[in-house]
Amino acid sequence: MNLIVCLKVTPKIEQIKFDEQKKTIVREGVENEINEADKNALEAALKLKDAAGGKVVVLSMGPPSFEPFLKLAIAMGADDAVLLSDRVFGGADTYATSRVLAAGVEKLKPYDMVLCGEASSDGSTEQVPPSIAGWLGIPHVSYVSEISVVGDRVRARREVTDGHEVVEVRPPVLASVQLGCNSPRFPDFRRKRWAEKEFKLRVMSNQDLGFAPADVGLEGSRTEVTGLSRMRSPERKREFIKGTEEEVAKRLAQIVRA
Amino acid sequence: MAGAGGVFVFIEQTDGALEDSSLEVLGKAREIADRLGSKVTGAVLGEGVRPLAEECARRGAHTVLVADSPLLKNFTAEAYTDVVAGMVKARDPDMLLIGATHNGTALAGMLAIRLGAGLMAHVVDLEIEQGTGMLLGSVPGFGGSIVAVCKCKKGRPQMATVRPGVFQTPKPTDQAGAVEAFAVALKPEDVRCQVVERTVQHSASVSKAQRIVVAGLGCKDDLSLPKKLAEASGSAFGVSRPLADKGVAPKNLVIGSTGSSLNAKLAVVVGVSGAAHFTSGLRNVETVVAVNSDPDAEIFKHADYCVVGDAAKVVPKLISELGGSSP
Structure with a gap:
């Protein structure tokens, strides 16, 4: 099977600060990481490859600084990595992002399956995977927790409100994988050294994809942010209940019964 | 048109x-x-x-x-x-x-x-x-x-x-x-996707609960205690996102950014650290009670009543106060 894994490099959320005066997000000094759910997507793809053979290619859109993270994916077991990188791709919403990623997938034809993490930790919109499938015109199975190949079909368990279902579909298909549905393998030490020294990342610019600049990035986006604010929380009493465990329990019981 | x-x-x-x-x-x-x-x-x-x-x-x-x-x-x-x-x-x-x-x-x-x-x-x-x-x-x-x-x-x-x-x-x-x-x-x-199996048990949405007990990572993987508290206090039961990610609770019980927002009169939050993605789901709750062993836990900034202590000790006592059988 030819498997493509879409992978995003995201800032570590807990390090993000908000500048109240300027109403902007402070990214300086914030470390990056491979988006956690995308690691689960990569692990799912590597497992499928282990079981059925084939090739795993990692695909990402972003600046050249993503390179070490794509090499990390290679060290984990991916066969190849492609970075879609161009200034005109910047500032994209989910519409323009999914458009560029879908064009990258088209460049990697033929493929059987595209795997994505269900959401990015920074944007958390969960919209890029179904939107990529929309551009590609292929079926999309979301919130997948288990995936396997049965005959000529892909069989996936997906989580829905109050339960789960099992779906079967003929490839090509896009699956978005649930955060935490598997344990991503550690990078192989030797492979990591090889990836760092010898692996040549394929970089595609907009020249390779051939979009009009107005169709991608900020300009090609359908939505815009008009302002940022910190999430307002209501004022709370913040009364600390002190005393022995019995006293605390008695007081809590009064509050619960009220 | x-x-x-x-x-x-x-x-x-x-x-x-x-x-x-x-x-x-x-x-x-x-x-x-x-x-x-x-x-x-x-x-x-x-x-x-x-x-x-x-x-x-x-x-x-x-x-x-x-x-x-x-x-x-x-x-x-x-x-x-x-x-x-x-x-x-x-x-x-x-x-x-x-x-x-x-x-x-x-x-x-x-x-x-x-x-x-x-x-x-x-x-x-x-x-x-x-x-x-x-x-x-x-x-x-x-x-x-x-x-x-x-x-x-x-x-x-x-x-x-x-x-x-x-x-x-x-x-x-x-x-x-x-x-x-x-x-x-x-x-x-x-219709290229075929649903071959479905297991769905309809349950009342956590967002509609009047009272709810919410468990977090501090409860470890054992949710029997907070569930008992929910039972003893006539409350619904919810979890913070990490517990669902670990697979110990279903996703439809998740409170916060990627789950549901609460509209309860009372939420008792046990062992939740209080990250922003969680507390954003508490905004419409009338009264929030938080139990956490860490006195500096972020959750206390979002609670009306704060208890610093070990949930494993406080919660059983609360359950018996409420007339439930102590676990």
Whole structure:
């Protein structure tokens, strides 16, 4: 099977600060990481490859600084990595992002399956995977927790409100994988050294994809942010209940019964 | 064009049961439409779902379109996108709102591309911009600590998915809107995904609970104690996101950015550290009680009553105070 894994490099959320005066997000000094759910997507793809053979290619859109993270994916077991990188791709919403990623997938034809993490930790919109499938015109199975190949079909368990279902579909298909549905393998030490020294990342610019600049990035986006604010929380009493465990329990019981 | 403009709502149902979040969105859609002097159109897809459409017509929709077909019995993103896109093209609405459930989210992402529309995801509030009449969506990001106010600058309709629990369910009225059949042009080969098995147990949505006990990572993997507390206090039970990610609790119980918002009178929060993505789900709770062993835990900034202590010791005593059998 030819498997493509879409992978995003995201800032570590807990390090993000908000500048109240300027109403902007402070990214300086914030470390990056491979988006956690995308690691689960990569692990799912590597497992499928282990079981059925084939090739795993990692695909990402972003600046050249993503390179070490794509090499990390290679060290984990991916066969190849492609970075879609161009200034005109910047500032994209989910519409323009999914458009560029879908064009990258088209460049990697033929493929059987595209795997994505269900959401990015920074944007958390969960919209890029179904939107990529929309551009590609292929079926999309979301919130997948288990995936396997049965005959000529892909069989996936997906989580829905109050339960789960099992779906079967003929490839090509896009699956978005649930955060935490598997344990991503550690990078192989030797492979990591090889990836760092010898692996040549394929970089595609907009020249390779051939979009009009107005169709991608900020300009090609359908939505815009008009302002940022910190999430307002209501004022709370913040009364600390002190005393022995019995006293605390008695007081809590009064509050619960009220 | 007949019915052009207005607010269009996708109404989700599973096995003949309406999703709570769809009704919440319908209520908000009616409020927006009344303000703009326009109309609400609902869409119900499935097999044998006309009674559900009639219910929606009593809860604020001026018109409900029904696409009834065995091919739509199960939700599949592609087939549903085909049908809803056809409806939207026929009605030409200004706005398209969808509850941000798993299925709603999967549908919205594909549909936005098909329609060339902008999409605001998991909004926690919707407003109308003064002067332009455009839809403004409050989109939480970066773990829920920051809210971006967004609008759809290009493409129509303006789309948004809405986090479950942020709007109220509209009450049924005597004034019923119209229910119209919408002809389904799908062929069996258009439905490429086949649902071969489904296990769904409908339970009341956590966002509707009046009282709730919420467990976090501090409870480790053993949820029997907080569940007992829920039982003893007549409360529903929910969890923070990491417990669902670990697989010890189902995802429909998750409170916060990627789950549901609470509307309870009382929430007892046990062993939750209080990250922004979680506390954003507590905003509409009247009284929050937090139990955590860490005196500096962030959750105490979001609680009315704070208990610093070991849940394993405090909670059993509370259960017996409430008359439950001590575990």
